[in-house]
Amino acid sequence: MLLKKIISAVCVALLITMSTPVTQNSLTAADAAADNGFTAEEIEGSAVKPKLTVDSLELTPEEVREQKVYTINITVSDSMDKYTAVGIHVYWDSRLTIVPQDDDMIVKCGDAIEKLMINASPLENGFFAAAAATSESFTGTDGVMYSFDLRLPDDAAPGDKFDISIIYEEGKYADDLFTDFNNDSEGKLMQAWLFTKGITNGYISILPDTTTSTTTTTTTTTTTTATSTTTTTLISTATTTASSASSTTSSSSTTTSTSSATSASTTTSSASATTTVSTVPAAAKGDPNNDGLVDARDASLTLYLYADLSSSPRECTAEELQIYDANGNEKIEAVDASIMLFYYSEASSGYTGSFEQFLKEQGY
Numbered sequence: 001m002l003l004k005k006i007i008s009a010v011c012v013a014l015l016i017t018m019s020t021p022v023t024q025n026s027l028t029a030a031d032a033a034a035d036n037g038f039t040a041e042e043i044e045g046s047a048v049k050p051k052l053t054v055d056s057l058e059l060t061p062e063e064v065r066e067q068k069v070y071t072i073n074i075t076v077s078d079s080m081d082k083y084t085a086v087g088i089h090v091y092w093d094s095r096l097t098i099v100p101q102d103d104d105m106i107v108k109c110g111d112a113i114e115k116l117m118i119n120a121s122p123l124e125n126g127f128f129a130a131a132a133a134t135s136e137s138f139t140g141t142d143g144v145m146y147s148f149d150l151r152l153p154d155d156a157a158p159g160d161k162f163d164i165s166i167i168y169e170e171g172k173y174a175d176d177l178f179t180d181f182n183n184d185s186e187g188k189l190m191q192a193w194l195f196t197k198g199i200t201n202g203y204i205s206i207l208p209d210t211t212t213s214t215t216t217t218t219t220t221t222t223t224t225t226a227t228s229t230t231t232t233t234l235i236s237t238a239t240t241t242a243s244s245a246s247s248t249t250s251s252s253s254t255t256t257s258t259s260s261a262t263s264a265s266t267t268t269s270s271a272s273a274t275t276t277v278s279t280v281p282a283a284a285k286g287d288p289n290n291d292g293l294v295d296a297r298d299a300s301l302t303l304y305l306y307a308d309l310s311s312s313p314r315e316c317t318a319e320e321l322q323i324y325d326a327n328g329n330e331k332i333e334a335v336d337a338s339i340m341l342f343y344y345s346e347a348s349s350g351y352t353g354s355f356e357q358f359l360k361e362q363g364y
């Protein structure tokens with residue numbers, strides 16, 4: 001399978017270059033609705049309750065003297081075959097430094113997302129990572145999602161603790177994600193559950209000098225849930241107004257531009273088709289699910305269509321080209337999905353332009 005080959009190649013040949021990291025504060029994080037618009041009661045009733053756990057390491061002073069670099073895993077559980085679109089922000093204590101896996105890779109994707117296409121962008125003291133499935137059947141599983149190596153500072157001392165946290169963020173053109181292929185109500189609730197209740201943040205701590213030598217990986221759900229809630233609230237209070245205003249503007253302009261496209265295409269179609277088509281405005285470039293954002297879900301839909309076109313004799317339509325052909329080469333292929341995922345990563349790590357601007361800047 002050509003498609004499968006491409007996808008796994010993308011996954012293995014991960015990802016991050018060390019260029020232009022941005023700080024958390026420079027993001028236009030706003031209106032951070034980790035609850036995805038649901039009430040606490042609705043979230044509690046979610047059918048799927050996924051968890052993301054960051055490793056917690058407790059090291060002895062002896063261990064730290066001998067070894068400064070430690071691998072941290074982010075593990076997903078209780079979400080077997082449930083998710084197809086992921087976008088998360090990870091931050092660590094500024095005294096820690098990332099150690100690249102290879103020349104330009106700082107994060108490895110784990111077994112849980114080996115069937116997904118992924119991309120990521122560096123942040124100051126962190127990274128943003130996105131994953132997108134090719135279809136409903138190529139889903140993410142339970143297991144290690146990402147791993148990365150962090151170096152302790154030379155002056156790390158007994159009693160020191162270095163936090164490593166997943167923090168939900170929303171920007172003007174990109175929101176964090178953990179949902180299913182159709183982003184249906186089950187997927188939206190699952191995402192809300194994860195970001196409000198399912199995150200267990202981690203740390204590297206150095207035990208006092210007297211203890212015996214053990215390395216343990218612990219998870220303490222109660223403590224970390226409280227931490228993530230606090231952080232989210234902080235972000236949301238900061239910038240609610242700015243973001244909601246701008247997102248309103250962009251969505252209304254989408255509607256306007258697409259209505260003319262719709263009427264043009266309906267002229268040639270039959271009367272019964274007209275009714276259906278005219279109620280659904282055509283999507284903008286890069287936004288096949290037509291929600292005003294270009295993200296991992298759109299990349300998934302693009303891969304899905306690419307697979308569909310590659311395995312059937314039919315040609316893609318002009319309208320499909322308009323929406324899915326990100327690089328404008330008159331073909332819909334995996335690279336178009338990669339560009340959408342790349343944009344999603346960039347927009348989640350400090351880039352503030354629209355998808356159209358991004359394509360222009362990239363020379364497409």
Ligand SMILES: [Ca+2]
Binds near residue numbers: 289290291293295297
């Ligand atoms: Ca979209």
Ligand SMILES: [Ca+2]
Binds near residue numbers: 329
């Ligand atoms: Ca293309």
